[in-house]
Amino acid sequence: MTWSLTKLSKQIWFSHLRVTLAPQSTLFGYQFAGSMLHGALINALNVVDPKLCQTLLTAQDGSHPRAYFFIAPYLPKGEVIAQQPLSFEIKLFGHACEYLGAVVQSLFELQAIGLGNNRVPFSITHIELGSQGRWLTLFQRGQNDLLCPPQTTLADQLYTPFTCLAKKWHVRVETRSPLALTRSKNTLNSAPNLADLLFFIGNRLRALCDHFHSVDFSVMALLPKIEQQPSSPNTHFFVQKRHPDLAEKNHDLRGITGSWCYAIDASLIPWLQLGAALQVGKRANYGQGAYLLSWGILSE
Template identity: 30%
Template sequence: MGPAFHFLAKRFSLLKLRVYVQFQQGTELPSFKGSMLHGWFGHAIKAVDEHAFFVLYGSHGNQQPKPYLVCPSDDLKTHWHKNELYHFDIVLFGEATQLAESVLKALQYGQKLGLGPKRTPFSLTCVCSVLPTQLKAGIHPTCLSEWLTENAPAGPQTEIAIHYQTPIRVKSAGKIVKNKAPNLDEWLNHIIRRWRQLSTFWVVDSEELFSQLYVEQPCLGDYEISSHLYFEDWQRYSHKERDNLPFGGLQGQVSYFGDIATAIPWLAVGQQLHVGGKTTFGLGKYQLIT
């Protein structure tokens, strides 16, 4: 890690909100709830704050990433009973953290809309901030540096694993990767590209800073890859396009072993930002295991 990495990690703010709801009747919901939650939140934020809706859901330049995530929990079950609790996360990046009050109003308003195809009634039971070591009531933004560990494994040989928690949609040669694990150098490139794009539009736009960030990208030694990945071929129906759109990605776990310790802080950055396509729906989430 160099000065550009440290500067941007301290400058990059994020607000991770965890939302708990209780269903008022039994219902059926999709197994992956990211698309459902994304649409529901969009309707709710539009109803309470047009400006916030434009920032989060409006059409901007092709290279401008949306500064938020709506990420479902890991619970993929479809049948839910009355009074069961469910939770999901809404994450805001950079300047979008200033929209926190509007997000809270949207969550309150969203109770009127119901959830899922049947518009199942629910009550909002709790909204709290996710911090590196705890959940805390209220709105508490953090900076990216607070989520990074300073204790990289010592020694020339390091083993790490990446557990893909939601489908990962990354491209190689312009095509979605379906049958192989990205090597660690490719993975770092995806992270840096994502970090730079979010930072350019929502944190700080400095070509000099980003050029230095690329210079600081770690040069890895030799390493081995052990892949246990598969492609989850999901689709979602788009009311705008009136058609099913591809929504699948890689799932599973991949391990790396070798001279790779310097990659760990960068992988920790990607863990917070998600990588690949469809991140606003919660895709691209992974857990780093060191």
């Protein structure tokens, strides 16, 4: 059988939730609040189903991917004032999608528990499901019904940005959380070339498939071979010290932040969208490696 990224993606269940909430008092934390959200999600899911929490969210070897991962809320200047909307995203890969109902239930338990060291209370205003570049509202505060989310696959994260037959595209990559990228033991501290980014995307998919979705071929063999340096880079290497009183650098959050661009063939669009969905690099389990894509068409 001739395999393609699209065929593989159609076989893999994938759910992408966006949760928007309104804190009832000022919430303090790190700018990239992955550790705060991780602890809160563990507490909430443990209330709903301790065994499921153990399966999806407990401590593991950092090299072991999780089928439940997230994009943490961003706290400008380390705080969000009362009633200011705050969003985070949860992603379920493969068999974890079977527990989508329990995960949604845990969000309402989280609402009762609160966020941060001070257990700041909040109200959930929206829960949405991402598919084909759009968001389907599952819950909205003030409405009684919680919609049953449809089943979606990884293929639902891959789509043509515009309805056209353009062969050449201009894509802008903008980080949502620091990208911790290391290849051949070398840490990247600026925008990656296209071949490296594709490698990290393929490696992330391979690792998830190895643990949560058996395939009978090499995922890395699907990777397109292309070399291209990024254009218009505007990046810096970000360091967020989680424990300022400790000398151990492994506690720090590190990675590339900012934006850069590539000129690509249409065939590469799904690969970059795949990376946006799965997140890339180290500590993706804890919210790192997330980025947004924006598109333009290049004239022939």
